Amino acid sequence: xxxxxxxxxxxxxxxxxxxxxxxxxxxxxxxxxxxxxxxxxxxxxxxxxxxxxxxxxxxxxxxxxxxxxxxxxxxxxxxxxxxxxxxxxx
Amino acid sequence: xxxxxxxxxxxxxxxxxxxxxxxxxxxxxxxxxxxxxxxxxxxxxxxxxxxxxxxxxxxxxxxxxxxxxxxxxxxxxxxxxxxxxx
Numbered sequence: 001x002x003x004x005x006x007x008x009x010x011x012x013x014x015x016x017x018x019x020x021x022x023x024x025x026x027x028x029x030x031x032x033x034x035x036x037x038x039x040x041x042x043x044x045x046x047x048x049x050x051x052x053x054x055x056x057x058x059x060x061x062x063x064x065x066x067x068x069x070x071x072x073x074x075x076x077x078x079x080x081x082x083x084x085x086x087x088x089x090x
Numbered sequence: 091x092x093x094x095x096x097x098x099x100x101x102x103x104x105x106x107x108x109x110x111x112x113x114x115x116x117x118x119x120x121x122x123x124x125x126x127x128x129x130x131x132x133x134x135x136x137x138x139x140x141x142x143x144x145x146x147x148x149x150x151x152x153x154x155x156x157x158x159x160x161x162x163x164x165x166x167x168x169x170x171x172x173x174x175x176x
Contacts, residue, residue, distance in 0.1 A: 010096055010097070014097075017137075018104075021104060021107060021108065021130045021133075024126055024127060024129070024130060025107070025108075025111040025115055025116070025127065026116065028117055030120075030122050030126070033123065033126045034126070037126060037129055040130070040133055041133075044133050044137075047097065047137065050093070053140070055149075056145060056148050059149055059152060059153070060152050063152050063153060064156075066156055067129075067159050070156075070160050070163060071122075071163065074163040074166070074167055075122060077167050077170075078122060078170055081170045085173075
């Protein structure tokens with residue numbers, strides 16, 4: 001069996017998903033976590049495309065940047081509130 | 091078929107790992123970290139929906155996860171503005 005057969009869209013997508021999940025859990029700063037969350041969603045869109053649900057992949061690709069932008073705005077707001085109170089962002 | 095098994099077991103592993111990380115992960119006292127960890131089991135449940143070909147449930151769940159994140163973060167920002175000890 002050719003070992004390059006393991007490099008299909010499903011396996012690569014699951015690998016990217018697990019990389020993003022490990023990054024979200026283990027990294028400490030919120031901006032790093034949001035970047036790894038984008039990686040997780042990219043892997044999920046890849047797995048959806050491997051399942052040939054292209055309409056669901058389109059909906060996921062539309063909703064994921066909205067979620068990322070909401071998280072970024074929330075992190076910026078909370079950072080402003082905590083620095084105005086003299087605390088560090090954890 | 092191998093691909094279906096990979097989706098199902100990856101989804102189940104993501105649900106278990108993400109739930110444990112949400113409850114007792116590193117730095118989970120911060121509410122943003124907890125909300126971000128909640129997204130991992132959401133992707134795991136979506137993979138399980140994908141295994142059983144529940145297309146409509148998958149679409150609704152993706153949209154509902156985004157709206158749920160919006161509502162939770164609004165609540166957290168409001169509580170931080172009021173100075174509540176979270």
